[in-house]
Amino acid sequence: MSRQGLRPADPKKVSGELFTLTYGSLVAQLLKDYENVDDVNRQLERMGYNIDMRLIEDFLARANPGRCYDLRDTADKIQQAFKLYLGVSPSIGSWNPGGDEFSVVLETNPLAEFVELPDHCLGLRY
Amino acid sequence: MTIYNLYIFDRDGQMLYYGEWTRKKQSGMSREEEAKLMYGMIFSIKSFVTKMSPVDLREGYLTYCTNKYRLHLFETPSRIKFVLNTDVGAQGIKELLHQIYTQVYVEYVSFNPMCPLNKPIESELFAAKLDEVVRQSPAYASRPA
Numbered sequence: 190m191s192r193q194g195l196r197p198a199d200p201k202k203v204s205g206e207l208f209t210l211t212y213g214s215l216v217a218q219l220l221k222d223y224e225n226v227d228d229v230n231r232q233l234e235r236m237g238y239n240i241d242m243r244l245i246e247d248f249l250a251r252a253n254p255g256r257c258y259d260l261r262d263t264a265d266k267i268q269q270a271f272k273l274y275l276g277v278s279p280s281i282g283s284w285n286p287g288g289d290e291f292s293v294v295l296e297t298n299p300l301a302e303f304v305e306l307p308d309h310c311l312g313l314r315y
Numbered sequence: 316m317t318i319y320n321l322y323i324f325d326r327d328g329q330m331l332y333y334g335e336w337t338r339k340k341q342s343g344m345s346r347e348e349e350a351k352l353m354y355g356m357i358f359s360i361k362s363f364v365t366k367m368s369p370v371d372l373r374e375g376y377l378t379y380c381t382n383k384y385r386l387h388l389f390e391t392p393s394r395i396k397f398v399l400n401t402d403v404g405a406q407g408i409k410e411l412l413h414q415i416y417t418q419v420y421v422e423y424v425s426f427n428p429m430c431p432l433n434k435p436i437e438s439e440l441f442a443a444k445l446d447e448v449v450r451q452s453p454a455y456a457s458r459p460a
Contacts, residue, residue, distance in 0.1 A: 242432060243425040243432070246420070246424075249392050254392070256392055
């Protein structure tokens with residue numbers, strides 16, 4: 190996330206706060222349009238899926254990670270991607286005994302920085 | 316050193332783009348058939364090389380040479396394949412293909428919401444940028460070898 194003083198570095202970079210606010214107003218508008226929390230969740234998931242299809246190409250191009258050898262490697266790469274795109278380092282934990290499930294935990298979610306969900310939106314997966 | 320032509324295939328083998336710079340002899344078949352033939356060959360060679368290789372390879376880059384041309388294959392982990400034919404003495408093609416991937420494909424196709432991912436690329440901006448990158452590369456010369 191850039192602050193005032195570091196502006197000149199890359200014209201393509203946008204302030205993190207602007208991104209957070211944009212995302213917030215997008216969700217707010219979706220809620221107004223659909224009025225149903227489940228529909229909004231579904232749309233957000235579809236949007237996320239489509240974004241990811243394209244984002245993966247960018248990640249491969251930038252980080253050039255190579256194939257994943259096993260699931261732990263996959264977890265590491267996911268961590269790397271979060272760092273690259275959102276600037277946060279999630280922690281990987283809760284490996285199940287078989288080693289084929291794990292959790293990615295974000296301490297702070299930059300997308301939800303200024304957000305407080307009202308009572309009627311408790312089911313919303315922001 | 317010259318660059319002859321470029322094919323881009325997606326993960327299912329569909330041809331997304333064909334670009335040509337210098338081609339003195341046509342193959343005598345339609346573009347679709349030629350694309351299928353090319354993809355089939357690439358798939359078979361990759362599978363053959365992976366099985367027969369005495370060393371472990373995870374590069375994503377493969378090249379073969381005949382006495383008339385050299386074919387370079389660059390495959391991303393997302394199974395997008397870039398196939399470039401150049402003359403025999405071309406150097407630095409691996410970097411060129413990587414550059415095409417990062418600077419042209421990712422920017423003008425992946426980031427373009429109007430470009431559907433599994434259909435042939437119709438963006439003129441993509442074509443223009445690709446042409447620019449290829450012509451600027453040291454491997455391209457206007458005199459065919």
